[in-house]
Amino acid sequence: MLVVMRHDASPAEVQRVVDTIEELGYSARPMPGAQRTAVGLVGNDGRVDSARLAALPGVRDIIHVTQPYKQVSREWRPDPTVVRLPGGLAIGDTEVVVIAGPCSVESEEQILDAARKVRDAGASLLRGGAFKPRTSPYSFQGLGEEGLRLLALAREETGLLIVTEAVDPDGVDLVAEYADIIQIGARNMQNASLLKRAGRVGKPVLLKRGLAATISELLLSAEYLLAEGNHDVILCERGIRGFDSSTRNVFDLTAIPMIKDLSHLPIVADPSHGTGRRGMVTPMARAAVAAGADGIIIEVHPQPDRALSDGEQSLYPEQFAALINETRMIAEAIGRGLAAPLPLPVRS
């Protein structure tokens, strides 16, 4: 940490910064410069709260050199985390996984139909919301526990593993009973109560980047999960807020190699939310895999024009089958391949 003094800071003000740093248990190293003095804080373990220093008279700015996160960083753990799922599926290993399904679980017929179609095309995991965080109180909010039961039924029928969202701390335990991976959505990325509960539940967590979250903030939210003991964390880039309303979001694929550089955690990409437009999903799924994503999440609906939510960005099943073929070729071009679906459950 570097404490930058105002150009007119007095020697006494510089000394007070030095004293405060030492009082906090670190070493101070003043660096007088041509324009101003800066004071280095040496020995930072990532937990120094800069507020006390920033508030001292004569201080202009605090510059963070040390990253504020710890267990999620590649410096803490150089080898990539591989999240291992039932049946031998893995996220973060060589093969790229495909997660697909409708935005919301709407009915038994709809989710079974969707599950069969995405499995036939080559997906390994089924997504679908039972609890839906919505911008408007008047929008469809999901089927709740009934939705979870239908997802479990779809797993029985197809062998697809289940990814579904929990929206509040109490919901985490309920979702964990049914799901293979618990999703924490973009709106809840900084919901600390939810993160803490998910950190203790014993199931892998898929953590989506918030609409206005920096990469550092995403990693700090993941740190909440690891700090509670849950190391099976998968990050997800799903688009950030931008100034151009012609796409719903800005799909920030550079976050993928960036996070690979900073952290050992696997990262997947969601081009459906990332672009918000059906016609952009396939090229951007290809691009995500080319950028190094460990998986992709695709909204597919058996009848997009009947969907209760997000119909405009859901693919038709035949578009999804084409997307799988194209992304497989990209994955192979970079030496990875797509993970195959688990074998169909044997019926007695």
Add this chain to the structure above:
Amino acid sequence: MLVVMRHDASPAEVQRVVDTIEELGYSARPMPGAQRTAVGLVGNDGRVDSARLAALPGVRDIIHVTQPYKQVSREWRPDPTVVRLPGGLAIGDTEVVVIAGPCSVESEEQILDAARKVRDAGASLLRGGAFKPRTSPYSFQGLGEEGLRLLALAREETGLLIVTEAVDPDGVDLVAEYADIIQIGARNMQNASLLKRAGRVGKPVLLKRGLAATISELLLSAEYLLAEGNHDVILCERGIRGFDSSTRNVFDLTAIPMIKDLSHLPIVADPSHGTGRRGMVTPMARAAVAAGADGIIIEVHPQPDRALSDGEQSLYPEQFAALINETRMIAEAIGRGLAAPLPLPVRS
């Protein structure tokens, strides 16, 4: 709502849009144009989910003419909402209220000291966090219920009403036992579980705008509260995310007259978070009042350089006293004045 067709949409595709609109129970009005056809949906009551239409073949775009919120809009209720608090204090009426205090409740001594100082300077309400949502799991997370008790003690001592934050649904009831106004923070603006609980708790709610929330999204979050029956809602502009790291946020004061135009709800402004720099707080507090804010929220700490959080943006008590004088002059220049603190409690 206007459904804009692709320029090469077939007559059958246009007809299907018309049929779907009518199936949904509304009237359709096709408008063939020089470049493309658009189909108007007439009779929208604000609850139409555009997804079904957007997913139809040949549709290029959906344009929303009707606002998606209802009870919060000025069209629903033309007269401004005045939130009435104990002791006759009101927010949204002629006088501008001042809410002040430290970022976090840290100790009895600190909060009583802060409360006395902000009251002496002229504040009417005391702010201070007992539950703190923090970006990092290693930052100070607040004193919890002990913090709430200390706030209630400060109210007894000074007569200041209490504003403090609830961070999860279960916490809402606890906070409501102690606070006069329940704050929902920026990170939780779209936490629907929290909003629903706060909508049923029977205390006024101060709802802060999320870092990347549009004005429409802020109003939709407020709609969650009104839809549950809580009409005592105060909005708060506290800075949005921008591209220039020289300030912590972009303090979007235009939101104040904008919201006054769209909604009947009162709105206050938080220049401490809005700017993140102590030196900017006073001029931007003046600007907020000049723009029409119904109140301001100011971080004040008896010893900012000892603060456990947000010290760099907290004012010294004497700076706060000067700020009060300057904003009073602005308030008077636009014919409003500052609300006086409630009388000191009489000791028996």
Add this chain to the structure above:
Amino acid sequence: MLVVMRHDASPAEVQRVVDTIEELGYSARPMPGAQRTAVGLVGNDGRVDSARLAALPGVRDIIHVTQPYKQVSREWRPDPTVVRLPGGLAIGDTEVVVIAGPCSVESEEQILDAARKVRDAGASLLRGGAFKPRTSPYSFQGLGEEGLRLLALAREETGLLIVTEAVDPDGVDLVAEYADIIQIGARNMQNASLLKRAGRVGKPVLLKRGLAATISELLLSAEYLLAEGNHDVILCERGIRGFDSSTRNVFDLTAIPMIKDLSHLPIVADPSHGTGRRGMVTPMARAAVAAGADGIIIEVHPQPDRALSDGEQSLYPEQFAALINETRMIAEAIGRGLAAPLPLPVRS
């Protein structure tokens, strides 16, 4: 400047950074830390190009402590610059100036009508575009030199000084023949050829902040003007790009106290472009003055519904007269007052 090494940088890589810094003529100060080493560059005069250091192996990041600008900084010149105009008018002194007029000069009748009306209401300078930079090639591009002649005529009639835009290097000399202040627009803030020419022309320059310019970039563009010898520079905040399409721009008023802190140059604010909506102009003009602006620029058109450009944000003359009264009260509340128009020219 601080060169932050990767955590796994070798001692040889650190040494190479030290050697390169010394080769560039500065001193190097290595700071080994708990997680990584950083190397301070001491003696930076603001001209070090960080590229050579950033490209060295083992370097993670370059952190700038010294500001890259020089002559515009308050550290270079502590006293505020006051730009003195003909007739004794001054920008950056105690009084707040009002610049007003239509977006474009459209005809003799229109500009004379506008000039008389804004003068009667209390403006001191007339704005109006003769050369218009437009997003679309099919939009009205201005009357060119004929527009300049009409502005000069309006000055003769009303005594108002003239602010008008130059859009290319060759145009600077032409505009300088007619105008009292040459405007450089937001789209051209980083047009170095234009800045260099305007730096040599001998007339004051009003430099508008670009839509996506940081404060530091705005100051660097001003530095181009000062570096060429033109010290009569007035900065202008006019709104930056944001994510919410409900206003045209985000009007970043915090830039005003921020720039006052960093630079000695005066700064004015343009709430017409800053908000893009007529109904927001008056409250945000009040807010700009409350935040410390040295002047305001307001679009006023005698008949906004007949304007060839920007009609939706232009005030009616009677709205402008009310605005002047409200901002005068704000200016007086902070001890400044509004500058009075120069006396009407005496006719022989």
Add this chain to the structure above:
Amino acid sequence: MLVVMRHDASPAEVQRVVDTIEELGYSARPMPGAQRTAVGLVGNDGRVDSARLAALPGVRDIIHVTQPYKQVSREWRPDPTVVRLPGGLAIGDTEVVVIAGPCSVESEEQILDAARKVRDAGASLLRGGAFKPRTSPYSFQGLGEEGLRLLALAREETGLLIVTEAVDPDGVDLVAEYADIIQIGARNMQNASLLKRAGRVGKPVLLKRGLAATISELLLSAEYLLAEGNHDVILCERGIRGFDSSTRNVFDLTAIPMIKDLSHLPIVADPSHGTGRRGMVTPMARAAVAAGADGIIIEVHPQPDRALSDGEQSLYPEQFAALINETRMIAEAIGRGLAAPLPLPVRS
């Protein structure tokens, strides 16, 4: 175009909108709704200036249905534009082209060394700035015409075609004497004087997207070129401004399929500026090709740690050779392949 009235607009105000539309020569179609009336403008040829309508009393908003651009749109010309260059090279055809070279031309030795190395690796065009638009007046501004001569020399030696930037109208003609493609940089995307001159110069133009430009604004800038008669226009995505300072820009690859959908013009991507970090360039070059880019522009410097500009994002020649191999595999996976360099010039 849809003119949305305020909910309390009077019938007379609606009628005035209808009359104004008809006065402008179009048809008006009022649509009374449950909440408010909207008036459709039918027959819009893309040239209606909305200002006159927006300024009418009772009008709340103008919604554009018709795109404001014309000749660049796919609706105007359904087949993709292929820009044909000397020697049979083409941009926008099946093969993906690679443009590479240093940020700036620094010396004969440097540019010849760079040219030979990028040609050996497989690039077809050489980039390098002779005129450099820089944020700071103290940064290296390029060698000027001497730089152009060195680029021409490099073309003679290697057969690489030349892409280099013009920064002002007078410079366009000079650059056109030496270059095969004239680049217009991001800072100048809305420099109308420059665009108009480049539209008349008779050489292909590479137009880079501005840092805060929407896709629609980029297309409107291209429309300036086509409107002057230059149809050989190549667009370029090079990163937009975002809120996360951990990368220099947000590389908006979704713009590629989006522009392919809206326009017939070819588009290339610049991952060097798009990410600003050497380690991100290769994965994002792969991603750009996977997303459908017609070419990539890569900064390569024979000695990045000696570069006078942008060294931190320049690749070492051996990194570039690896990048070429990886992107070739991606291009082949989507059925395109990389364009081969032109044959070496025959020496007499």
